[in-house]
Each structure stands twice: as structure tokens, then as C-alpha cells.
Amino acid sequence: MKFTDTGLEGMIVPFAVLEAMAKRVGLIRGGHWDYERVTYDFKFENTKNGHIHYLRLPGVAVEGEIEQSDAKVKLLAPCLGRYYYPHGVEYENEEFPERVVNTCKERLSKLKALLEDLKETSAAD
Template sequence: MEGMVHLVPLESKIENKIYPLYVLEEMLKPQGFVIGSNWDYEKGYFDLKIDDEGVYYFLRIPFYAVAGSLDYPGVTVRVDQPFILAHEYKKGYDDEGLGGAFRGAVDQFQTPENPDAEVPEEYIHKGKNYLRDVEKLLLPGS
């Protein structure tokens, strides 16, 4: 394995809420979120990079298509439980000759291998703060 991947689930009021995907994009992209490259026709992720000093830390907001598919204009999605994603990549080269940092950038979107590993409290706190901002955007008055 090129690095360790860990996650910390976060409680959120947006979990299980349903939105048109374009609304989520219009609200979240100006806040720095990007749609992760590891998506398919049924599910995807909004990622916000928190830090990348030897370990990539992201606030990840998963979503699933409930009406249409993700390549369909006007698709409606359900938000799943947000979490902090930490990916510690190894420096060096792998068997294919790809640099570890490059491979780490690709692997950061894979499913975590060890969900029970510790993520520093600092990043959990930052992720919760960003998530509160998202809740204010998506759930006005809450």
C-alpha cells in the first residue's frame, strides 16, 4: 500500500437531505469544494482540502443519485454522512515507477483502509467548523 487512509465520521443536519446536484455545486464550489475524481454514475463526493503537509486532510461530503444518474442534467442526489478523510502518503516510488506523491494524490480518493485510526483533534475541529458553514448554506435558519 502506498499510504494509510483513515476517516472520522461527522454528525450533520445535511445527512439524508435531497438536493438537485447543480444546487449543491452552486453552493459548495465557491466555498472551495470540488467534486472528487473518483465518482461513478450513482455516487460522488464533494471534497474540501483542509491541509496537505505530509498527510492530506479533507472534509468529504458523499452523495448518491436518487433520480437520474450523475451524468444526467438535473440529477437529484441524497447527501450521505460527511467525514474527515486523512491520507498519509509514502514518499518514494512504487513498482510502476510512479512517484509516491503522485500516487498519493490519486489514492486519496479511495475507500479508507483503516477507519479506526486516529485523526488529530485539530483537523476534526476544523472539519466540524467547515461543516457548520455548509449547514448554514444548505439549511438556512438552522
């Protein structure tokens, strides 16, 4: 499931800022990155039924390389997927719990607000 109405898609953000703000809303980089691409995840784990869902926020470096302090990252559309062992994460044709979808929207909205606040503060300087 893609979240196409978050306002995050297409934003260009300094890597260091993205790293800090993603962490503030609970998104972690983990091992999903290389020098050109990065993915931030939030894991939902239902202990009653064993279902695991991931909110993923992907990005691509448009300046520099991932992990360089001067790199800039263009954000892509966030998505939600369900994990299936041993095959991986499926994003299409899935039913997602309303609680999970709402939490994703809240975290993405908070991230956008944090990034916009920093952009406005930088513009005022």
C-alpha cells in the same frame, strides 16, 4: 471518522445546487464520481510533517444521473480520513488534529446553512 450530527446526512439536494454550494465552502468534486455516486473533498495538507487528511462528503443520485442539471442527490454521512501513500485513505482508528476536526465541522455547518437557506427560499416562492 464519521460526522453523524451535521444534519446533512439524508438531505436530498438538486445536483446543480449541491455543486454550487459545495464549491462555496471549499469542497470540490474532482474525479470522485460516476453516474450514481459523487464525492466532494476538502484536502488538508500539513507541510511540516507531510500528513494529508481529507474531509469527504459522499452522495448518491436518487433522481437522474450525476452531472445532469435535473438530478437529485441524497447526501450520506460526511467523514474525515488520513491519506497513506500508496494505500489510500483510512477513516477508522485514526487520531485527527483538533484544528482539522474543527475546520471540518465549520465547513459542514456552513454548507448545511446554505442548503437550508435555499430550501426555505424555494418553499417561500
